[in-house]
Amino acid sequence: MKKKIILFLYFSVISYIVINVSGYVEKLHLNDNYSERPIMTDSVFFVINSESEYVDLSFIKENSDIDDFTLLSTDEEDQQKYHVIFSKGEYDVFYGKLPKNWDFDGTEQGAIIGKSRDISDTRIIAYIDDDGVYAREHAVFLLDAQISDVATNAIFVIASGKEEKAEKNYEVFSELCKNHGIEMVPVYMQSAIFGKYSENEPVLYLIVAVLWAVILFMAFVSSHLWFVSNKNYYRVLYMFGHEHPYIRVLADFVLISTLAYISQVVIYLLLSDYSIFLLKNSILFSTGVFYSQYLVLLHYPKCYRML
Amino acid sequence: MLLELIDIHKSYKIHGRKTEILSGISFSAEKGEMIAIMGESGAGKSTLLNIAGGILRADSGKLIYDSDEINIASKKELDLYRREHIGFIVQDFALISDRDVEENIAIPLRIRKINRSQRSIIISQALMEVGLKGEEKTYPCMMSGGEQQRVAIARALATDPDIILADEPTGSLDSENADNVLNLLRMVCEKGKTVIIVTHDKEVASRCNRIVKIERRRRD
Numbered sequence: 001m002k003k004k005i006i007l008f009l010y011f012s013v014i015s016y017i018v019i020n021v022s023g024y025v026e027k028l029h030l031n032d033n034y035s036e037r038p039i040m041t042d043s044v045f046f047v048i049n050s051e052s053e054y055v056d057l058s059f060i061k062e063n064s065d066i067d068d069f070t071l072l073s074t075d076e077e078d079q080q081k082y083h084v085i086f087s088k089g090e091y092d093v094f095y096g097k098l099p100k101n102w103d104f105d106g107t108e109q110g111a112i113i114g115k116s117r118d119i120s121d122t123r124i125i126a127y128i129d130d131d132g133v134y135a136r137e138h139a140v141f142l143l144d145a146q147i148s149d150v151a152t153n154a155i156f157v158i159a160s161g162k163e164e165k166a167e168k169n170y171e172v173f174s175e176l177c178k179n180h181g182i183e184m185v186p187v188y189m190q191s192a193i194f195g196k197y198s199e200n201e202p203v204l205y206l207i208v209a210v211l212w213a214v215i216l217f218m219a220f221v222s223s224h225l226w227f228v229s230n231k232n233y234y235r236v237l238y239m240f241g242h243e244h245p246y247i248r249v250l251a252d253f254v255l256i257s258t259l260a261y262i263s264q265v266v267i268y269l270l271l272s273d274y275s276i277f278l279l280k281n282s283i284l285f286s287t288g289v290f291y292s293q294y295l296v297l298l299h300y301p302k303c304y305r306m307l
Numbered sequence: 308m309l310l311e312l313i314d315i316h317k318s319y320k321i322h323g324r325k326t327e328i329l330s331g332i333s334f335s336a337e338k339g340e341m342i343a344i345m346g347e348s349g350a351g352k353s354t355l356l357n358i359a360g361g362i363l364r365a366d367s368g369k370l371i372y373d374s375d376e377i378n379i380a381s382k383k384e385l386d387l388y389r390r391e392h393i394g395f396i397v398q399d400f401a402l403i404s405d406r407d408v409e410e411n412i413a414i415p416l417r418i419r420k421i422n423r424s425q426r427s428i429i430i431s432q433a434l435m436e437v438g439l440k441g442e443e444k445t446y447p448c449m450m451s452g453g454e455q456q457r458v459a460i461a462r463a464l465a466t467d468p469d470i471i472l473a474d475e476p477t478g479s480l481d482s483e484n485a486d487n488v489l490n491l492l493r494m495v496c497e498k499g500k501t502v503i504i505v506t507h508d509k510e511v512a513s514r515c516n517r518i519v520k521i522e523r524r525r526r527d
Contacts, residue, residue, distance in 0.1 A: 233403050233414075239362065240415035240466070241390025243383070 308371075309501050310359060310470060311335040315368035317354055328354050329365070334519060336503060338469070341496040343512035344505045346521035352505040353474050355521065359503065360393045360472045361385035373469075390418060394463030398475035400455045402447040402462075408434070409443040412462045419466055433461035437491060453484025460491055464500075471495060473504045477511055489514050 230252070237245040312334045318327040328351040336342055344352045357363040358370065361377065364385065370377040372392060378384045394415075395401075402411050409430050416426045434440050437457040447455050456476060463471055473492065477485035489511060496502045504515060512518045 232401055236401055236403065236414050237418065239360075239389070239395045239397075239401070240418050241386045241388075241393075242418050243386050 308335050309338045309373055311369070311371040312355070312359055312365075313369040313371065315355070315358055315370075316366045317351070317358060317363065318366060329358075332368075332521070334359070336470070336501050338501055339496060339499050340517060341493065341502045341515045342504065343515040343518045344503065344521060345507070345509075345512055345518055347523050348507075350521040350523040352521055356472050356474055356503065356505050360395060360470075361389045362395075390415075390466070392469050394466065394468040394471045396456070396459050396463050396471060396473040396476045398478040400447070400452075400459045400479075402455055402458060404447055407444050407446050408439065408450075408458050408461075411447065411458060412465050415462060415466045429465050430461075433465045436464060436494075437461045451484065452480050453487055456480060456484070456488050457491065460488070460495070464495065469501060471500055471502045473502065475505055475507070477506070477508060485511070
């Protein structure tokens, strides 16, 4: 029993680490298409656009029924004039740079949030600075003044290099939207780390592949050790006429793996860190463990008979 | 005749080639007999013992227990035969290291679905028989080789089988412990059990009622 508990804990801890790491790596890779919540019409979207050069909006297009909305974004930090993306209708990818002579007539819906301290442009509805409090004051002021004019289908883009800052900004806008009865849905699209790796996708694939190979190998080795350490037991069962010692071995493996899998799910539910790719990874991991155990059992089909 | 093996054939595939280990062996044992099976390495002593115990299936031949033929093609029948009539003792004791003496002896009793209170009584008696009363909670690693083999004997006796099959039971023991184990097996035998021992040791064989020699004769 002690062995089973130790193995159970071992699988739980290992799988917890694996799923977190692989989930994180995968998140870096997939966050172009990652949303924590479904996108709905009449929502205000909040996009964390961390140091990325572009935002791929095809995801939003494909996953929502919004066909007419405004996205307002900013240009680079040192620019005095804001560059705004505006679209009605067809689009695939929006790049964060529009012609500087683009004519914003003030009837569009949305908000501008930029890095620059220069808020002289009258078209700015809201402004977020890198510094925090200052930006917050401006944002509150500006948004409060004009948010009633902002349509419900608006996307706020915050150009923040750090996720923590983006989250802080989210709080500000969340409060504002709440005051105006507008739901605000966070949409995470790109992260700074992903930006660094985006040109090296094969590296990411390699990391994930190596990680899985290591994990499956570990699962295989642990299954092997489990079997070897219990071989005597199964042998004795057979010696003294147990009807199905082989099934007993399988049942032990399945029981432990299942317990480990359940523990993963419970951990995620308890930590409220539950998301679809983590679930997918935990299923993949458990499948890997089952499969490796199956391989071990294939190796020892008659082991319990050898006296 | 309590146990009869008639015209037993058994072959293994070794390096892709079929090698016959036992070719037409016949062998029988009376109730209360103590028999030594001897022969050089590879002659098929252990194979014969395992066929007699229903652990291995012979390719052909008959296994008769107490005038009833056991269907060697039926796994279920062999399982039942082992469970009801056979007790095994092996050279490496085959004790479960993370279970105490009581739990080790309880394994065959659990297989036979004997309830806890009965198990406790049977285990006490078996340990008394092998001179290890009071060692119920001791783990095998804390015992000497001789004591471990006595636990293995107690486990083999726990289900009260008619036949005890011992494969080199003294092979891992010094002469003193080997002597104790043989005395124990002799005592078991005198209580009406049939004991069949596979051994290389002439000293061990000399303590038995009968010696069966198997000659190595392989046909590829």
